Amino acid sequence: MERRAYPSDLSDAEYAVLEPHLPAPLPRGRPWRWGLRAILDGIFYVIRTGAQWRQLPHEYPPWPTVYWWFRRWRLDATWERLHTALRERLRVRVGRQPQPSAGILDSQSVKTTTVGGVHGYDGAKKISGRKRHLLVETQGLVLRAKVHTAALQDRAAVPLLLEGADEQFPRLEHVWVDQGYTGTGRAWIEQELGWHVEVVQHPRTWERGFLGVMDPAAPGGFRLEYSTVRGKKGFQGVLPRRWAVERTFSWLGQSRRLSKEYEHLCETSEALIYATMTRLMARRLARI
Numbered sequence: 001m002e003r004r005a006y007p008s009d010l011s012d013a014e015y016a017v018l019e020p021h022l023p024a025p026l027p028r029g030r031p032w033r034w035g036l037r038a039i040l041d042g043i044f045y046v047i048r049t050g051a052q053w054r055q056l057p058h059e060y061p062p063w064p065t066v067y068w069w070f071r072r073w074r075l076d077a078t079w080e081r082l083h084t085a086l087r088e089r090l091r092v093r094v095g096r097q098p099q100p101s102a103g104i105l106d107s108q109s110v111k112t113t114t115v116g117g118v119h120g121y122d123g124a125k126k127i128s129g130r131k132r133h134l135l136v137e138t139q140g141l142v143l144r145a146k147v148h149t150a151a152l153q154d155r156a157a158v159p160l161l162l163e164g165a166d167e168q169f170p171r172l173e174h175v176w177v178d179q180g181y182t183g184t185g186r187a188w189i190e191q192e193l194g195w196h197v198e199v200v201q202h203p204r205t206w207e208r209g210f211l212g213v214m215d216p217a218a219p220g221g222f223r224l225e226y227s228t229v230r231g232k233k234g235f236q237g238v239l240p241r242r243w244a245v246e247r248t249f250s251w252l253g254q255s256r257r258l259s260k261e262y263e264h265l266c267e268t269s270e271a272l273i274y275a276t277m278t279r280l281m282a283r284r285l286a287r288i
Contacts, residue, residue, distance in 0.1 A: 003059045006041070006045055006057075006059075007048075008041070008044045008045045008047075008048040008049065009041045009044070009045070010037060010040060010041060010044070010282070011286060013286035013287075014282045014283055014285075014286045015037050015040070016286070017086070017282045017285045017286055018040065018082070018086075018278075018282055019036075021081070021082050021085045021086070022036050022082075023036075023078065033061075033065075034061040034065060036069075038060060038061050039061060039065070039066055039069045041060060042056055042060035042061055042063075042066035043066060043069070043070050043275065044275070044279050045057070045060065046066075046257060047255045047257045047258070047272060047275060047276055047279070048255050048256065048257070048279075049256055049257075050255075050256025050257045050259060050262075051257075053066070053067045070271070070275075073271070074267060074268060074271040079271045079274040079275055079278065080274055082274075082278050083142070083274040083275075083277055083278045083281075086278055086281040086282060086285065087137075087141050087142070087143075087277075087281060089285060090141065090281050090284060090285055091137075091139075091141070093285065093288050094139075094288075097171065099169055099170065099171040099172070100137035100138065100143065100169060100171065100172055101171045101172060101173060101174065102137070102138055102172065102173070102174040102175065102176070103135050103136060103137050103138070103143055103169075103172055103174075103175045103176075104135070104136050104137075104138070104175065104176045104177075104241055104242060104244050104245040105133075105134070105135050105158075105161075105162075105175055105176070105177045105181065105245070106133075106134060106177070106178060106242070106245040106246070106249075107131045107132060107133045107134070107154050107157070107180075108131065108132045108134075108249045109122045109125040109127040109129060109130075109131050109150045110127070110129050110130055110131070110132060110150075110258075110260060110261050111127055111128065111129040111260050111261065112128065112129040112130055112260065112261040113260055113261065113262055115262060115263065115264050116264055117261075117263070117264040117265060117266070118130065118148065118149050118266055119149060119150065119261075120149035120150045120151025120152065121150060121151055122150035122151065125150075127150055128150065129150050129260075129261055130147055130148065130149060130150050130261045130266065130269070131147070131148055131149070131150045131152065131154075131157065132145065132146075132147055132249075132252070132269070132273065133145070133146040133147070133148065133154075133157055133160070133161045134146075134245060134248060134249070134273075135161060135162065135165065135175075136244060136245050136248050138241070138244055139244065140244040140245065140247050140248040140251070141248075141277065141281070142248065142273065142274070142277050143165075143169065143172075144161055144162070144165060144168075145270050145273040145274065146160050146161040146266075146270065147261075147266040147267075147269040147270050147273075148160060148266060153180070154178075154180035154181055154185060155180060155181050155182070155183055155184050155185030155186075155188075156184070156185070158181065158184075158185040158188050158189060159188060159192075162188075162189065162192075162193060165193060166192075166193040166194065166195070172195065173194075173195055173196060174195060174196045174198065175189065175195050175196070175197055175198070176198050176199075176200050176240075176241040176242060177197060177198070177199055177200070178199065178200060178201075178242060179199060179201060181197070181199070182199060186199070198241075200239050200240055200241055200242045251276070251277070251280060252273060252276055252277075255272075255276045257272060258272060258273070258276065
């Protein structure tokens with residue numbers, strides 16, 4: 001009896017999108033016992049639900065097999081190649097060039113757990129954990145992902161994320177950033193990569209000016225006093241261009257495995273980001 005599919009499982013159309021980019025069996029050696037579709041379904045189940053590898057339901061292949069394939073594809077960069085192929089294909093489908101000409105840069109601080117590994121304290125966000133650093137194109141599709149300690153400031157982490165990005169993305173020439181990248185971060189991008197950097201600033205929260213104050217002792221019964229008044233608090237609308245990368249972080253947050261940093265290695269977290277975006281793009285391509 002055929003098992004019932006989980007919501008995270010690939011449909012026939014989605015697997016048809018991924019299949020041409022998956023590794024083929026070797027001509028020699030023992031035949032594969034489990035198909036790659038079942039392996040992918042198990043990986044996407046763990047990512048979507050946040051389950052532990054050992055808690056993988058019995059309907060999927062054994063968890064050591066599923067994890068072995070996930071780890072193998074992390075080590076040989078299959079996740080990145082698969083992600084790149086689908087991103088370029090999706091951009092062409094919506095009428096764009098395969099390579100982007102502009103991008104948005106931002107980071108997200110995420111709490112770690114007791115699994116150990118690299119971590120630090122982000123004083124600005126008051127979070128002990130790691131940072132997910134993303135370079136995305138204007139639709140929010142990930143171009144590069146880097147996970148590092150939260151103690152590293154955004155401007156200092158720019159070389160970690162963007163080293164060699166000008167060769168990988170030859171058409172890219174403009175990038176939008178926030179105020180955390182001013183100074184050394186902006187200078188490194190402009191000098192090393194030759195990109196134009198535009199800082200998207202938040203609306204002003206302070207207004208200065210003269211205020212009329214009632215004063216019986218003053219001529220006319222009032223006097224002018226220079227004051228600084230705090231402006232409107234809370235959400236004041238989306239920021240131009242910056243909203244795209246914030247939406248990407250929201251996409252990643254829908255996968256419970258990425259709700260915190262559960263991984264011991266930063267490289268594993270990066271592979272999970274590429275796998276999550278690969279699943280999202282396969283769904284979109286299957287619907288177009």
